[in-house]
Amino acid sequence: MSKTRPVKGVGWDVGAIGNGYEAYVLTRDFMHAILAVWGGAKLADVLALVGIPNCSRVTPSGQKHVEFEENGGPYTASIPLIQATNPESVVLLAYEMNGETLNRDHGFPLRVIVPGVIGARSVKWLDSINIIVEECQGFFMQRDYKMFPPSVDWNNISWPTRRPQMDFPVQSAICSLEDANLVKPGTFPTPTDRDLFDKWAWVLFEAEANIPQSTEIVAKAVDVAGNVQPENVDVIRNLMGILNTSWHRVQVRIGHSNL
Numbered sequence: 001m002s003k004t005r006p007v008k009g010v011g012w013d014v015g016a017i018g019n020g021y022e023a024y025v026l027t028r029d030f031m032h033a034i035l036a037v038w039g040g041a042k043l044a045d046v047l048a049l050v051g052i053p054n055c056s057r058v059t060p061s062g063q064k065h066v067e068f069e070e071n072g073g074p075y076t077a078s079i080p081l082i083q084a085t086n087p088e089s090v091v092l093l094a095y096e097m098n099g100e101t102l103n104r105d106h107g108f109p110l111r112v113i114v115p116g117v118i119g120a121r122s123v124k125w126l127d128s129i130n131i132i133v134e135e136c137q138g139f140f141m142q143r144d145y146k147m148f149p150p151s152v153d154w155n156n157i158s159w160p161t162r163r164p165q166m167d168f169p170v171q172s173a174i175c176s177l178e179d180a181n182l183v184k185p186g187t188f189p190t191p192t193d194r195d196l197f198d199k200w201a202w203v204l205f206e207a208e209a210n211i212p213q214s215t216e217i218v219a220k221a222v223d224v225a226g227n228v229q230p231e232n233v234d235v236i237r238n239l240m241g242i243l244n245t246s247w248h249r250v251q252v253r254i255g256h257s258n259l
């Protein structure tokens with residue numbers, strides 16, 4: 001987003017999209033990391049152990065929230081209790097990543113993983129879990145990670161008018177190419193669904209197409225409901241610079257490598 005007009009916030013590239021990995025240039029080598037496998041205890045099971053059963057919107061505690069607090073710092077987030085206790089939402093208290101003990105950067109000794117929800121709610125270095133009546137009032141829930149329309153700027157922003165961002169819009173990114181990559185003349189992308197489907201993870205597509213000359217490769221996803229990514233960033237520009245789901249474009253230069 002900052003390429004056309006600066007935004008406040010983190011300088012995201014196609015990173016910040018990892019299921020547990022934020023890589024700034026995504027290449028094939030990073031794919032194992034992007035598709036991280038998390039190990040831990042299901043939050044629903046842990047809550048049941050301390051006497052908090054599954055609930056629905058109409059059960060007395062159904063409007064409550066589960067708040068996660070980091071150890072020794074200000075980072076907090078919350079999710080609805082109905083989501084936390086839903087066995088199908090598989091919210092995890094993770095202590096392993098890719099079969100190994102969680103490392104410090106990813107949240108050792110314990111972190112939350114909320115599948116299908118923006119990474120900002122997956123609190124690392126977890127210290128306590130609180131059942132609270134209202135959504136968490138912490139900074140990162142109420143004053144950050146909210147989506148505003150392009151008309152809102154720092155002069156007219158009103159934070160309470162938007163809910164904390166939780167879900168993701170439809171998104172895609174090109175992993176195995178970088179700008180100015182040399183691609184041999186011959187074959188390259190046309191999407192083929194490789195029957196790889198996981199509700200919570202990135203789905204990897206590979207494609208081959210003939211590219212006779214230097215060109216631009218564009219990735220654009222359509223979900224099962226027909227939701228699409230916007231072609232340009234202007235319609236989704238927002239002062240925080242979040243959720244840039246505009247088409248990912250990569251310039252490809254055709255040439256013969258000396259290798």
Ligand SMILES: Nc1nc2c(c(=O)[nH]1)N[C@H]1C(S)=C(S)[C@@H](COP(=O)(O)O)O[C@H]1N2
Pocket residue numbers: 016018020021022070071075105106107118119120121122123124125
């Ligand atoms: N305690 C704590 N947890 C946190 C954060 C943080 O700053 N402090 N950042 C959040 C954000 S914004 C993201 S995107 C993810 C990143 O997790 P990762 O480093 O494992 O990719 O952690 C989340 N959990």
Ligand SMILES: [Mo]
Pocket residue numbers: 016119120
């Ligand atoms: Mo983030």
